[in-house]
Amino acid sequence: MTTTESEFVSKFLTLATLSDPILWRDYQKPLKEVKSLGVALPPLKYKYDPKRVKKSDGSASSIKLTLKSVRAPKFSVEQKFSTNDTVYQVKQLLVAEGQVEHVEQLKLLLKGKVLHDKMLLADFNLSDATLNVMVSKAPVKEINTEGASEIETNSTNIDLSNxxxxxxxxxxxxxxxxxxxxxxxxxxxxxxxxxxxxx
The missing domain is CATH 1.10.286 (GTP Cyclohydrolase I; Chain A, domain 1)
Structure with missing residues (x-):
């Protein structure tokens, strides 16, 4: 017994609309009525140690990073960072110093491995490190020609009739x-x- 998709959809919709919905859209079961929490999931495997205590800002250790770009634009920057800083914050420093225009252009490498933005500098377990910086081309911005022509005509304010x-x-x-x-x-x-x- 086979039915076409249109038949199935029409029958399904008529069945679904025969009776009014019993529960409203934002219904939540009261916590007192919840008897089980559902299936227990295995713990996630990731590097972050929840038992690790963050050091206070005054006692936070620092790491000296040397950021080198071998390809154009060539630069070398030495800076001390807190071990609680992330790789993204290191990239932001390079943008703030004017080495590049956007954070998206940068990839930082340590021993040939790309470092992710959310990675903490404490994960390096080093007091000083040299990071290679790969700089890609800046993203090309699309120019809206219609908006530009409107701006030009509005800014000139020349009476063309005379x-x-x-x-x-x-x-x-x-x-x-x-x-x-x-x-x-x-x-x-x-x-x-x-x-x-x-x-």
Whole structure:
């Protein structure tokens, strides 16, 4: 017994709309009525140790980082960071110093491995380290030509209705360029028509 998709959908919708919904949209079961918490999931395996206590800002140890870019733009920056800082904060320093324009352009490498933005500097277990910096090209911004033309016309505020156009001089120029009076007059007519449409 097979049914087409349209038949199935129509029957399903009629069954679904036969009775009003019993529970409202944002219904939550009261906590007193909850008897089980559901299936116990195995603990997640990740590097972060929840027992590790963050040191206070005054006693936080520091790590000296040397940030080197071998390819253009070449630079070398030495800076001390707190071990509680993240790789993203190191990238932000390079942007603040004007080495690059955007954080998205940067990839930091330690011993050939790419460091993720959320990684803590304490995970290096080093007092000083040299990080290689890979700089990609800046993202290209799309230029909205329609918005730019509107801005230009609004900023000039020139009254085009009273402006006198030197049509005779334009006609002479067209005749010398084309060496054909017929083409010159057709082009001039098109220019005049376009000029009238822009008023």
């Amino acid at each position: 402006l006198e156009v030197p049509w005779n001089e334009i006609e002479l120029l067209l005749k010398t360029k084309f060496n054909n009076d017929k083409h010159a007059s057709l082009t001039l007519q098109r220019l005049q028509k376009g000029w009238e449409l822009t008023k």
